[in-house]
Amino acid sequence: MRKVAIVGAGMTRFGKFPGRYIEDLGAEAALHALEHAGMSHKEIEAAFVGNVTQGPSSGQRILDYLGVCGVPTLNHENGCGSSSAAFRDAYIAVATGVFDRVLVIGVEHMTRRMKGLIEFDDGMNLLADMGLAMPAMFGLMTRRHMDEYGTTAEQLAQISVKNHKHGTLNPYAQYQKELSLEEILSSRMVSDPLTLLQCTPVGDGGSALILTANKLARRYTNKPVLVEASAFTSVKYKTGVGAATIEGCVRTSREAYETAGVGPEDLDVIELHDCFTTHELIATEDLGLCPKGEAGRLVMEGVTALGGKIPVNPSGGLLSKGHPLGATGAAQIVELVWQLRGECGRRQVEGAKVALAHNAGGIVSTIEPAATSVTILAG
Amino acid sequence: MRKVAIVGAGMTRFGKFPGRYIEDLGAEAALHALEHAGMSHKEIEAAFVGNVTQGPSSGQRILDYLGVCGVPTLNHENGCGSSSAAFRDAYIAVATGVFDRVLVIGVEHMTRRMKGLIEFDDGMNLLADMGLAMPAMFGLMTRRHMDEYGTTAEQLAQISVKNHKHGTLNPYAQYQKELSLEEILSSRMVSDPLTLLQCTPVGDGGSALILTANKLARRYTNKPVLVEASAFTSVKYKTGVGAATIEGCVRTSREAYETAGVGPEDLDVIELHDCFTTHELIATEDLGLCPKGEAGRLVMEGVTALGGKIPVNPSGGLLSKGHPLGATGAAQIVELVWQLRGECGRRQVEGAKVALAHNAGGIVSTIEPAATSVTILAG
Numbered sequence: 228m229r230k231v232a233i234v235g236a237g238m239t240r241f242g243k244f245p246g247r248y249i250e251d252l253g254a255e256a257a258l259h260a261l262e263h264a265g266m267s268h269k270e271i272e273a274a275f276v277g278n279v280t281q282g283p284s285s286g287q288r289i290l291d292y293l294g295v296c297g298v299p300t301l302n303h304e305n306g307c308g309s310s311s312a313a314f315r316d317a318y319i320a321v322a323t324g325v326f327d328r329v330l331v332i333g334v335e336h337m338t339r340r341m342k343g344l345i346e347f348d349d350g351m352n353l354l355a356d357m358g359l360a361m362p363a364m365f366g367l368m369t370r371r372h373m374d375e376y377g378t379t380a381e382q383l384a385q386i387s388v389k390n391h392k393h394g395t396l397n398p399y400a401q402y403q404k405e406l407s408l409e410e411i412l413s414s415r416m417v418s419d420p421l422t423l424l425q426c427t428p429v430g431d432g433g434s435a436l437i438l439t440a441n442k443l444a445r446r447y448t449n450k451p452v453l454v455e456a457s458a459f460t461s462v463k464y465k466t467g468v469g470a471a472t473i474e475g476c477v478r479t480s481r482e483a484y485e486t487a488g489v490g491p492e493d494l495d496v497i498e499l500h501d502c503f504t505t506h507e508l509i510a511t512e513d514l515g516l517c518p519k520g521e522a523g524r525l526v527m528e529g530v531t532a533l534g535g536k537i538p539v540n541p542s543g544g545l546l547s548k549g550h551p552l553g554a555t556g557a558a559q560i561v562e563l564v565w566q567l568r569g570e571c572g573r574r575q576v577e578g579a580k581v582a583l584a585h586n587a588g589g590i591v592s593t594i595e596p597a598a599t600s601v602t603i604l605a606g
Numbered sequence: 607m608r609k610v611a612i613v614g615a616g617m618t619r620f621g622k623f624p625g626r627y628i629e630d631l632g633a634e635a636a637l638h639a640l641e642h643a644g645m646s647h648k649e650i651e652a653a654f655v656g657n658v659t660q661g662p663s664s665g666q667r668i669l670d671y672l673g674v675c676g677v678p679t680l681n682h683e684n685g686c687g688s689s690s691a692a693f694r695d696a697y698i699a700v701a702t703g704v705f706d707r708v709l710v711i712g713v714e715h716m717t718r719r720m721k722g723l724i725e726f727d728d729g730m731n732l733l734a735d736m737g738l739a740m741p742a743m744f745g746l747m748t749r750r751h752m753d754e755y756g757t758t759a760e761q762l763a764q765i766s767v768k769n770h771k772h773g774t775l776n777p778y779a780q781y782q783k784e785l786s787l788e789e790i791l792s793s794r795m796v797s798d799p800l801t802l803l804q805c806t807p808v809g810d811g812g813s814a815l816i817l818t819a820n821k822l823a824r825r826y827t828n829k830p831v832l833v834e835a836s837a838f839t840s841v842k843y844k845t846g847v848g849a850a851t852i853e854g855c856v857r858t859s860r861e862a863y864e865t866a867g868v869g870p871e872d873l874d875v876i877e878l879h880d881c882f883t884t885h886e887l888i889a890t891e892d893l894g895l896c897p898k899g900e901a902g903r904l905v906m907e908g909v910t911a912l913g914g915k916i917p918v919n920p921s922g923g924l925l926s927k928g929h930p931l932g933a934t935g936a937a938q939i940v941e942l943v944w945q946l947r948g949e950c951g952r953r954q955v956e957g958a959k960v961a962l963a964h965n966a967g968g969i970v971s972t973i974e975p976a977a978t979s980v981t982i983l984a985g
Binding site (some may be wrong): 274278279283284285286287288290291296297298299300301302303304305306312315316319320323324325459460461464478588589590591596597598600 | 607653657658662663664665666667669670675676677678679680681682683684691694698699702703704838839840841842843857946967968969970976977
């Protein structure tokens with residue numbers, strides 16, 4: 228396997244854009260990434276596109292709008308982890324020499340297409356049939372975590388306080404407004420103990436990355452970011468670990484750490500999948516950033532805030548930056564590429580050298596994400 | 607790149623199964639392929655799943671139902687070419703040594719999910735906005751072919767006669783009934799000159815393939831089928847070739863022939879994308895089976911029928927075997943694996959050694975499939 232570099236990263240602002248389409252959102256993100264790389268669109272050899280709900284040939288429709296044509300375009304769906312799945316296949320294609328320069332796009336227009344998701348439950352998915360949609364699932368997991376480790380509602384809500392504060396420093400974030408612990412705790416209850424402001428919003432947006440064989444990277448930038456590991460696993464039944472642990476997160480991150488030859492103690496900055504505050508709480512532990520049961524304490528002490536020892540979700544995370552499903556995985560990597568290049572302005576983690584992205588998507592008949600992706604990058 | 611072998615191939619019968627779901631259709635096909643390979647489901651290292659309309663995590667939902675868990679599962683969408691896109695990524699992953707044994711599944715439940723397709727046109731797709739859906743597009747292409755080459759309505763309809771006759775020999779075909787030229791020509795007009803019986807039906811079904819590194823193939827079968835080429839391209843604007851030629855078919859097949867080191871004259875059996883009779887007419891020419899403009903004559907002379915020199919669509923093709931979108935690409939390869947192993951009973955092409963599958967999917971703002979796949983196999 229060859230070394231793979233990311234030489235360009237771009238995204239749209241996330242938000243509610245009822246008059247826009249995935250075609251122009253995806254193209255804007257791709258143009259931003261191409262410009263970041265100083266690369267012509269004519270150099271792109273293949274495209275890998277992550278999207279959940281926007282119908283057939285999403286990637287081709289975006290590339291058509293962008294004016295790129297004739298390159299193999301592969302569209303990936305893996306729920307909220309769709310563009311990480313696209314990134315994973317793009318990484319393999321470059322690492323193994325199939326292509327030298329590829330484009331990854333993540334995109335979603337949720338304000339137009341939520342229906343596609345709600346209709347999901349006409350399959351044989353027993354959990355969905357019972358009403359165990361995402362908020363319900365994470366509500367149950369939260370209760371279990373509280374029961375096992377004494378985690379409090381305040382600790383949980385503090386995660387949202389932190390991420391919304393980070394969001395105020397990110398011009399690409401859907402929400403750029405500080406929220407107090409009080410405001411978060413007193414917002415409408417969605418799935419006890421998760422209040423509205425602890426759940427990701429509905430939003431639209433696009434994100435894009437340019438990957439090249441590392442030997443070509445310096446033609447485009449003097450700050451290439453290396454992909455040290457791209458681990459991707461799908462759901463596995465739990466083996467006695469309990470609902471307060473997400474085994475996919477444990478397994479996938481351990482595989483990534485081993486491949487990259489680093490451990491959680493080596494990470495300078497992390498973007499993780501905080502679709503609900505609970506997911507950040509549990510992933511903080513399951514990625515090995517602290518012992519099991521201590522994430523609540525960690526966030527209260529500011530360890531995972533910007534300026535703390537292990538900044539988590541400096542972009543604002545899914546909670547504040549937003550979560551247009553297919554766009555999220557690639558957008559996490561966009562943020563980390565910018566962090567490792569020192570381009571994040573007021574939310575810059577000084578001297579960041581090693582970064583980790585954690586993205587998860589989908590559910591089937593078990594309380595685990597259907598797909599989990601962990602990417603380790605080095606600047 | 608290592609040599610890749612197909613060691614197992616299975617499918618459900620195609621048809622209208624309102625009480626079934628993609629989970630059990632996909633699992634039935636996968637079990638059939640595993641049984642064909644004599645492989646345990648525990649040996650599968652990754653799954654690549656093609657599906658268009660069935661919502662998030664389709665592959666994980668099928669694997670969950672199948673009892674396979676914990677393997678990376680990547681879901682691919684490329685319209686009617688979805689499982690060829692999945693096959694292509696699976697092929698790359700095995701050829702480059704990322705995995706040794708992978709499962710490819712194609713699946714669709716159209717009787718439940720046509721809505722998802724019809725809703726497609728809320729994007730920025732100008733052709734769809736103008737009503738240029740598939741039948742309209744192929745109607746226009748047919749008229750152009752008639753104008754340029756003198757192709758007749760009878761020649762066109764004869765393709766459907768042939769494929770329906772082939773379908774009577776295939777127990778997996780949705781339709782197993784001979785149709786006369788008269789019946790086909792006098793059926794309801796859909797898009798002049800395409801009558802109803804020259805258009806693929808709505809249907810449900812699943813198909814599956816097991817790919818291994820060739821060095822492992824003989825553990826599972828003494829009749830491995832080698833993948834000699836897997837070419838996959840996306841839409842490119844035409845450069846003055848006219849609407850009676852599908853440039854994606856020309857480009858992709860030439861790439862595949864070059865990789866495999868064979869030409870159209872070496873092919874013993876072909877499965878091609880006859881979503882409408884027109885598509886078989888044009889692909890017969892664009893794959894190089896005959897000079898441009900002569901496909902009508904070829905079919906009238908029986909050259910492309912079973913027993914002819916170049917049997918095309920012995921399975922019955924999309925017209926008679928059926929076309930559950932995501933299932934089609936893998937199902938074409940299933941038929942060819944069976945043909946190359948001499949397992950096709952009454953529709954067997956005797957002594958078939960080299961086979962080609964041609965699959966296409968999607969449209970964007972040009973009269974070309976958004977994705978085209980050509981696979982060359984050797985028995």
